Amino acid sequence: MIEASSALSKRFCMIAAAAGLILSLNVNNASADAKFQAWIADFRATAMASGISAATYKRAFAGVTEIDPEVLEKAKFQPEFTAPVWDYIDNRVNENSVATGREMAKKYSRWLGAIEKSFGVDRNILLAIWSMETNYGEIMKRDDVMRDAVRSLATLAYADPRRGKFGRTQLIAAMKILQSGDIDRSHLTGSWAGALGHTQFIPTSYIAYAVDMDGNGKRDIWNSVPDALATAANLLRKNGWQSGQTWGYEVVLPAGRKFPAGSKSIAEWQQLGVVRANGKAFPNGSVKATLKVPDGRQGPSFLMTKNFFVLKNYNNADKYALGVGLLADQIAGSTGLRQDWNRPFTPITxxxxxxxxxxxxxxxxxxxxxxxxxxxxxxxxxxxxxxxxxxxxxxxxxxxxxxxxxxx
The missing domain is CATH 1.10.101.10 (PGBD-like superfamily/PGBD)
Structure with missing residues (x-):
């Protein structure tokens, strides 16, 4: 009886401890939620000082009761800066993305022509951006990816020390978009970082570059593909896109030769022994270009022109700009790289x-x-x-x- 009583006593203590832990976690969660709600209440004054009406603020935060923990988890990993270049490119420049890009080029041919005429940006670059950002809109259909933009940005503003300022700035911009009437509250969705629509514009960039291409009175990059592509074109144009120029060239480097850093004219690179990988002549020797070897000398090499660096205004990562350029070329009919990536394995389709x-x-x-x-x-x-x-x-x-x- 004593042994049984002891066992029951131990079991009771374990249950009590577990219950205490659960109660403690609930209290902590409730405390965290209460602090977040207090932050929302305090942030109202900042938003109103920035031109957000009380009605808009109330509408923006309706139903936002707690932070989104997945946003904080996703903020820890950004493939542009962590994935090997061949892994990053393989997932984005492949037979599927090229084939779909060519289909979309036909489907939106009239709009792409109008956008090219208005903004001077090559249609294949715009299609490549659309693919890289949302897989031609397919990602926008996924509830596990698209999130409430206000909740995401409030989470970053409140709980991410590295992105707090970014979160606050973008949150106010998102409320300005809501206040403008371009999109209703239920459709104000985006990525974990608050990037919006088919072409994934952060709210401040949307405010700076959004275009009503289809003429319906709204700059709707969530539901209007013409608006989204024209908005991307407007961003590139206003950041110095050079119409009729390429983003760069795949090149072959002379063996054993080292090259100084910095920009040189194509003619100067030729004098150093650099030639195009496809054997064709460079169209303009006076164009300035910078040498990039993203996978080392054993992988493909590139001379990057100004448009490559303009693409980085969209996403400030060499891998991203390179992915856009390579995909755009293949959508346009290029056969792809002459020198493959220096992968540590045999690739598959x-x-x-x-x-x-x-x-x-x-x-x-x-x-x-x-x-x-x-x-x-x-x-x-x-x-x-x-x-x-x-x-x-x-x-x-x-x-x-x-x-x-x-x-x-």
């Missing part, structure tokens, strides 16, 4: 990547979307399979891994 994901799903390693895009879920699944098979768990979507999977 997008269709084969989908097949790889399908096999991993059937074997119970993967439960994500079968779309050929290799993110952390796919890499983790590949690593788990490689470990099971006694292989080096590098997580790469390689021909070698697919060959083994086909035998299972």
């Amino acid at each position: 997008m269709k084969e990547r989908e097949e790889l994901q399908h096999h991993l799903t059937e074997l119970g390693y993967y439960d994500g979307k079968v779309d050929g895009k290799i993110g952390s879920g796919s890499r983790n699944a590949i690593q788990a399979f490689q470990t099971r098979m006694g292989l080096d768990p590098d997580g790469h979507p390689s021909k070698e891994v697919l060959t083994i999977l086909r035998k299972k």
Whole structure:
């Protein structure tokens, strides 16, 4: 009886401790929510001093009761700055994105022509941006990606020390958009960082560059593809886009030669032995260009013109601007790079990547979307399979891994 009583006593203590922990967590969460609500109340004065009406503020924060923890998690990882260049490009410049881009070029041909005429920006660049930002609008249909822009920006403003100022500035800009009537509250959605619409404009950029291309009285980059593409074109033009000029050239470098940093004319680069990878002549030797070797001398090399750096006004990452340029060229009919990336594995096509994901799903390693895009879920699944098979768990979507999977 004494032993039974002791066991019951221990069990009671464990239950009580667990209940105490749950109560503590609930109290902490309630405290955090209360602090967030207090922050929202305090921020009202700042917003009104910036021209936001009391009615708009009330409408903006209706239903926003707690921060979005997923926003803080996503803020820790940005592929433009962390993924290897070949991984970043493979997921964005592939047979699927090229084929869809060509379909969209036909579908929106009339609008693209009008936008080119108005803003002087090549249509294929605009299609590439649309693809890079939202996969031609497909991402906007996903509830697991698109979020309430006010809640996202309020979360960053309140809870992210690194992005607090950004969050506050963009939150006020988002409320100005709501106040303008261009979009209603239920459709004011964006990425985790508050980027809006088909072409993912942060609110301050929307205010600076948004265009009503379709003439319906609203600058609606969420529902109007012409408005979204024209807005992207306006941003590029106002940041110095040079009409009729390329973003850059793939080149071949003379072996064993080192090159100084900085911009030189194409003619000067030619004098140093740099030639186009496709064997064609450079159209204009006086154009200034900068040498970039994003994957080292063993990978492809590029001479980047001013338009490459204009693209970085959209997203300040070399990988992003390079992805836009390469995809635009392929949508226009280019066959792609002459020198492939220096990958540590044998690459596979997008269709084969989908097949790889399908096999991993059937074997119970993967439960994500079968779309050929290799993110952390796919890499983790590949690593788990490689470990099971006694292989080096590098997580790469390689021909070698697919060959083994086909035998299972």
